[in-house]
Amino acid sequence: MPDGPDDATLIARSADEPEVFAQLYHRHAAELHRYVARRLGSDLADDVVGETFLVAFRRRERYDARRPLALPWLYGIAANLISGHRRSELRAYRAFARTGADPVARTGGSDADADAVDGKVAAQASGPAIAAALRSLSDGDRHVLLLVAWADLSYQEVAEALGIPLGTVRSRLNRARKKMRAAIPELDPILDEEMHHHG
Amino acid sequence: MDELTKLRDFRADTAALDAEQLDAGARRLTEQIRGTTPARRRTAAGDVLRFAVATGVRRACLAGLTAAAVTAGVLVALPGSGARDEPARTLTIADVLDSAAAHAAAAPAKEPSAHQWLFSREYGCMATCGTQEEWYRYDGNQKAFRDPMAKGVRVLVNDFGPRVAPAGLCKIVEDAGARPQETRARLAALPTEPRALLEALREDPYFAAVSTKIDKLPASSPAAAFDRVVVLLSLTETAPPRTAAALYRAISYIPGVHLLPRPVKDAAGRPGLAVESTQRAAGHDIRSTLILDPKTYAYRGLRVEGGPWKYSSARLGVAVVDHPGQRPGGPVPPPSSITVRPFTIKDPSC
Incomplete structure (x- = not known):
């Protein structure tokens, strides 16, 4: 937790x-930006994150003061804005899936570039398959899956962020995971028991 | 390895914003929230005219001053005091503050009623510059401002709850400026003899806490004394005239406070007489400047500079109005444009 007063x-x-x-x-901007950049690329992320905070400011009086951490709320606002760039997001997944080159790959020079390249090579094997699978998800399922996988939100926080019931978070996540699992070649497509129960 | 782990590796090398980018983003956000780019001076001057805050030039004050020019004084080129070839006058800090006191003492003594609103319009620069309008209800239970992002008029009223909050309820705004009625009553009870007044301000916990919030200064230091008086002078219509006059006079009794020989511009770019105190805080030399109207010598702005701190504020207008969000002489915002929001925080530790 950061020092000083809580978000509320x-x-x-x-x-x-x-x-x-x-x-x-x-x-929160750094964390939020990294999430959005992962979905839309760094340039669009600048816009989306800036707009997220502006929207948050306009809605500040509607913020539920009982929630000390504002991050889920901010992710929820960002999710709406990301949906506005849906075509751009999907286009990049498709390009990655087809060409094997990720248009949203990290750009810009820094000392860490050499390491980053190594990391990219390691991640590339299943990259196009994952991109294709992400592209095949519905918007709602994609939000839930990525808020869990990339933003590390709990189910409860995802529910708060997207304004949906907890049960819906579970069912969307199960559906999305099922699709991902089926799409990634080196994983066993047979689903575990938990999935069947909730799916 | 499952699909979530695989997914977590996907674009895992996405770069995070660095400190510089974060600072730039925060700055941009503040500017957008303020809805302002730094105001042009012309605009600021126009606002002053429109609000017609000052009650007019007190010729008597000035005339008296000129006659009272003392040998130990500072040669001050008074800004905006008429013809360009007018000779500079010799003034002492005591002269200036005496005149300011005389001016303050002559102000109308009428106290606002509990549900009237103190309007203030200031141009201030901290991280960025912008004009800020605020309305404090005189009883201190509410504060209002216009939503800068709203299209049309939208007045947001923060309700701070009862003056004495029940257990478990934290009040958010607690400073003297937010409680005009109480502050005035407390100020009225203070002695007006300068040294006694300074001592009372230092000893009374209510006033000892008053500061520009730049840094915590030792409460007994001259710099803290100066800071307290300047903040009290900057409040909107809070001190009774007699006390306001005493506050001005008291400044010249604070060690190390001096009159600058040259006019200093306030945040809005208007030159004024400058009274300064320097202080050492957190390893930095910090200069606090009280900027006075060159004609009435009334409070017009303050400046704090030094080390990492840079803060300035210029008063563009103050007035007593009957409705939140109402500008002096302006229309009454319709009830539908007003949103009242509870502004207390439930916290068992309170």
């Missing part, structure tokens, strides 16, 4: 002092 307190205070909202940005 910051958000409440930002009504008086909008600059306080910048603190919320400092707390």
Whole structure:
């Protein structure tokens, strides 16, 4: 947990002092940006994250002050904005699946580039298959799957973020995982028991 | 290995924002929230005219001053005081603050009623610059502002709950500026003899906590004394005239506080007389400047600079109005544009 007041307190205070909202940005923008960049690429992520915080600011009085951590709320706003770039996201998955080259691959020079290339090579084997599978998901299923896998949200947090019941989170996640599993060649497509029960 | 693990490796090399990018993003956000790019000076001056805050030039004050020019004074080129070839006057800090006090003492003493609103419009620069309008209800239970992102008029009213919050309820705003009625009553009870006044401000926990929030200064330091008085002067219509006058006079009794020989521009770019105190805090030399109207010598702005701190604020207008979100002489915002929101935090530790 970051030092200082919790998010709910910051958000409440930002009504008086909008600059306080910048603190919320400092707390969560990096994490949010990385998630959005992973889906849409870094350039679009800049726009989406900026807009996410602006939308959050406009809606700040609707923030549920009982929730000390604002991240799920911010992810929910970002999810809506990401949906607005659906075609762009899907186009990149398709390109990756067809060509084996990821248009959303990390760009820009840094000392870590050499390591990054190694990592990419290792991840590439199943990359196109995963991209194809992600592309085949419905929007709702994709949000749930990626909020769990990439944003590390709990089921409860995903439910809060997307404004859907917990049961829906479970069923969407199971459906999405089933598709992913079937699409990744080196995994055994036979589903485990838990999946059958919830799916 | 399952599909979630595989998926977690997908685009796992996505770069995170670095500190510089984060700072830039936060700055952009603040600017967008404010809905302002730094205002042009012309606009700021226009606002001052429109709000007609100052009660007019107190010629008597100025005339008295000119006559009272003292040998130990500072040669001050008064900004905006008429003809360009007007000779600079010799002023002492005591002269200036005496005139400010005389001016403050002559202000109308009428106290606002509990449900009237203190309107203030300020141009301030912290991370970014912007104009800020606020309305404090005189009883201190509510604060209002206009939603800068709204199309049309949208007034948001923060309700801080009862003055004394019950157990388990934290109040968010607690500073003296947010409680005008209480602050005025407390100020009215203070002695007006300058040294006694400074001592009372230092000893009373209510006032000892008053500061520009730049850094915690030792409460007994001259810098903290200056800071407290400047903040109290910056409040909107809070001190009774007699006390306001005493506050101005008290400044010249704070060790190390001096009058600058040159006008200093406030955040809105208007030159004014500058009274300064320097302090050492957190390993930095910090300069606090009180900027006074060159004609009435009334509070017009403050500046704090030094080390990582850079903060300035210029008062563009203050007034007492009857409705939240109402600008002086402006229309009353319709009830449908007003949203009242509870602003207390439930916390068992309170």
